[in-house]
Amino acid sequence: MLDDAIKSQLRAYFERIVSPITLTATLGADEKSQEMKALLEDVAAQSDKISLKLDGGDPRVPSFGIARDGEAPRASFAGLPMGHEFNSLILALLHVGGYAAKESPEAIEQAKGLSGDFVFETFFSLSCQNCPDVVQALNLLAALNPRVKHVAIDGALFPAEVESRKVMAVPAIFLNGEPFGQGRMGFEEILAKLDVNAGAKAAEKLADKKPFDVLVVGGGPAGAAAAIYAARKGIATGVIAERFGGQVLDTMSIENFISVPHTEGPKLAAALEQHVKAYEVDVMNLQKASKLIPAGADGFVGVQLENGATLTAKTVILSTGARWRSMNVPGEQDYRNKGVAYCPHCDGPLFKGKRVAVIGGGNSGVEAAIDLAGIVSHVTLIEFDAQLRADAVLQAKLRSLKNVDVLVSAQTTEVHGDGEKVVGLSYKDRKTGAAHTLDLEGIFVQIGLVPNTEWLKGTLALSPRGEVEVDARGATSLPGVFAAGDCTTTPYKQIIIAMGDGAKSALSAFDHLIRMAPEAVAA
Structure with a gap:
């Protein structure tokens, strides 16, 4: 074999x-x-x-x-x-x-x-x-x-x-x-x-750490790049990561990472972690930040964690990334993982021979519909806009499939279930206002990303979309705090752009450090 x-x-x-x-x-x-x-x-x-x-x-x-x-x-x-x-x-x-x-x-x-x-x-x-x-x-x-x-x-x-x-x-x-x-x-x-005692043990261990020169919050491509660039400057660097690799871990196929014709998300995430750990970087995995504390008289920025510990640093780089956006309609959360799914590659085989819907007409949504069409009995793709936004080649492939229907100008209004699993959804025709119901057994949501910045509200400047506002150097509205990647206002959420952002923010943080007053640098 x-x-x-x-x-x-x-x-x-x-x-x-x-x-x-x-x-x-x-x-x-x-x-x-x-x-x-x-x-x-x-x-x-x-x-x-x-x-x-x-x-x-x-x-x-x-x-x-x-x-x-x-x-x-x-x-x-x-x-x-x-x-x-x-x-x-x-x-x-x-x-x-x-x-x-x-x-x-x-x-x-x-x-x-x-x-x-x-x-x-x-x-x-x-x-x-x-x-x-x-x-x-x-x-x-x-x-x-x-x-x-x-x-x-x-x-x-x-x-x-x-x-x-x-x-x-x-x-x-x-x-x-x-x-x-x-x-x-x-x-x-x-x-x-x-x-059961793991959280308390971790908090106690983290509380004893000395202040960092650069503390990176987030372990995705932006955070990894920031950590590598900072560590190469010979300064004390730490990384807090809820899960090292971030959103990349959920990416099946990567074909636009320059010089690498094809790779998979988990493989790239493992390579990023290995590269970071090749330097003297203190990687603190499974840690979620809950509060950013602006620098006080001592000059240190604080990052409080959910387990109660607080880490301090002379500079902080925020690279918390983004997560799949929810539809925010009745029934969605009730039937999450009970028919409402966000990863067609992972969960598609469980819907073999069944009827499903894909929400979203961008590249991710159309690619999901194409993949699912080879597994399930029927796919209905639902797009809010008046037309699909995916690349033309993907749209052509989608429309060639006999077991796929495409609905545009359609707004999903509710997920229906029988108490245990999804049985259908309702949507509104945005042109006529007419309400419709589809009978199906699975709903795959592919409508973009939302930044992981809720914990930063009221601390620094965020855009109306919740993204951290940054300037050309990655600086935020707080002195000594920089940001990079998908959680920021930087356009085009791409892995390679996030990496460049991370490198830029680390260089900016280093520049900030060398311009600090001598007594602050020596602290």
Whole structure:
């Protein structure tokens, strides 16, 4: 099943396995079972430390577990871990086999010290770029702690279970049979949710940090670029990130990043983090800013975090980015992740054969409709304006699809559900005023971004759209505070523009520092 090049790579990877491991498979006569058998045979053949048993008794067919010899499996896959999940399989084999994880020593000790019994189940789709982070994190947790078990379930292969457990968005995580989380979660984020004292411990640790020369708030492309440019000046640099990578983590395909013809968001985000950590940058992940405190008599700007800690710096760079804009209509929040979705790549496979709507006629909306048309039975694209705003080539492709209807001058007014899932939506014809209702099972919202700046209101100048107002150098209305990227008034929200913004703001912050009074610089 695997080609010779991949087999060669696997042999090199598997040399890192310390302890022998066993793959125990539960297979049937179906096509997917035979594909799984071929995959596992290929994998086992690449190392004498991997053995394969075909006599598993798991109720999910096909499935397989990974265990150290003599132990029961703690990490399992129900479904074929290919596509985005192939790396999850390789990492699970390595970690169960004793290969050291790259997580921090503190996080590993925290994982080993968890008390209680934890049985995790993660529903994923092979087209979901957010799912591998969750699958890999929980597999690692299971490898480190004998009281943790995890099974990753391909929702497309187990539709009855998806239906019965009301899974309408992936990744969907269950702990001991109850919902635990939805969407991308990393190793440390999961640990923080399991360890009830994690927040207090983090606040105490952060409170002891000395003032920074430059404190970057946000870990997306703008924040990463700012941190790198600041650190290269040899000044004390810190980064607060709610999740390192930001909105890029939710971007499936990137084809306009100059000199890189094609990449994927998670891959770019990982490269950004690796580049930042190559310098002496204090990266404080899973931290959300809640208040900006203007510089006082001591000259330090303060950033208060949700956990109660406050960090200080001589200069601050705001790069908090943006998030998907909501429709703000009745029913939207009630049925979020119950039919209302924002990532067609992640959640599209869960709507196979169903009727869906896409809200938004820009590039994102039209691309989503095109992608979904190959999966679902019918797509209705709804655009508020009198015409679509997407590129002409995308519009031509969209209109060539027989299972797509396009509605323009249409305003979505309400999302309808039956208490558990979406069953339709209402919209108004903006030309005639007539009200209409569509029967459908999914709604994908693609109407642009809103800046993550609510916490800054009343502190510095914001535009009517909530963007941080900046000048040509990235300076805000507060001395010593700069801003970059999608949270600012800089036009054209693009990754490459955000990176340039971040570099510019760091250079401006450095220029501000060297022009400060000598006593302030020495503080």
